[in-house]
Amino acid sequence: MELRHLRYFVAVAEEGSLTVAAQKRLHTAQPSLSRQIHDLELELGVQLLIRGPRGIDLTAAGRVFLDHARVALLQVEAASEAARRAAQPARTSFAIGFLTGYEMDWLPAVMGILRAELPSTEVVIHSQDSPDLAAGLIRGKIDLAFLRPEKQAPGLKFRLLRKDPLIVLMPRDHALTARNSIRPQDIAGETFISVSPLRAPTAWTAIDDYIKRVGIALKPDHQAENLAMAISLVASTGGVCLLPLYAQNLLPETVVSRPIQGAQPMVDLVIGYNEANTSPLLKFLLSKVDELKFRVSKAE
Incomplete structure (x- = not known):
């Protein structure tokens, strides 16, 4: 072979x-x-x-x-x-990856810490899907990433940052916008936009588990390969979609969100890194995780 x-x-x-x-x-x-x-x-x-x-x-x-x-x-x-890398001089850059949309919450806090402590470091930013971020960590192309706890990720370590609830996205003129929160049965029978099990496996599993737990029948009419596509399909098809709370950061005026009533399905946001990475800056940032979480919670 x-x-x-x-x-x-x-x-x-x-x-x-x-x-x-x-x-x-x-x-x-x-x-x-x-x-x-x-x-x-x-x-x-x-x-x-x-x-x-x-x-x-x-x-x-x-x-x-x-x-x-x-x-x-x-x-x-x-x-x-x-x-x-071993054949090249030590690099002075540090690559940070974000699950697309999360950089709006976490990047200011990261840069605040880095500017104060290590102003000479060049920070490279990546915005990608969670599986791609994990692959970048494994390959050594990304030093630190804000992503989901990917299962097929040998050599990676994850530290929980927070748990985010799933919310319902819908067009602004959808009938369900009259409700302050959405019951599970409200979305049964609606045009449903699913996330990709390959590109968003953690969110897909959380949605699938939730649907089974509440006992509603949801057959995907469309499948979105990324966050932008999901929002676009909601706007263009008149359907609904379940996405993590951070999706609110990227909604256009034509798409709105509502919380889910009852026990909400949750997804983990973690900070991930390769345990073989010996970067002093990585060690420094890992020591500042609590400060990162405080800065973000204070800004919300």
Whole structure:
């Protein structure tokens, strides 16, 4: 088995199509890609993909193998990045990642601490989805990140910052805006916009668990790949969406939010870092986590 087999398999699994993966991700011929996947399945002795008229689905073995393949590829990238860093002079920059939208709450507090203590440090900011932030930490491209506690994240440590409730987003002219808070049964039957289980696995799990707990039937009509897409779909389809509270930071005038009645579903916001990272600045910031939380709570 070669690394290219893992890259090819991950691309096909994530795109859900041999043709799309071949053309957009791998820039290779589709028949060649099919042969590579077939060779991989023969070597493993199991079927990984089910090929159907609507695209590609993963078998149970394929879903398990996908998690391990992603981790293996991340570890190879991390090793390469570590080797490149070792051959270069010590850097004077520090990369901080934010789950898109959270920088509005946490970046001022971080910069306040850094300006006061280490004014000569160049701070690089990344705004991404949580899985991408975790990958950046693993690869050594991000030093510290505000994200979700990702499960497939070898070598990473997480420290809880706070728990955020999920809220209901809807168009400003939606009938439910007449309510101060939304009951679970209120959203049953509405056009429902789901988050992506790949791009927002923690939020997706929290929403799925909540739907099962309250016993409502919600079948997603649309799936949003990121926060901006979710807000856009709410505005354009007239549907509703469940998102963490921080989404309020990015709402246009055409979209409003309401809290959920009763026991609200929650998602964790954590600060994450790679335990192999020996940066003195990382150690310094980790010692200031309590101050960070105080600064943010004071500003709210």
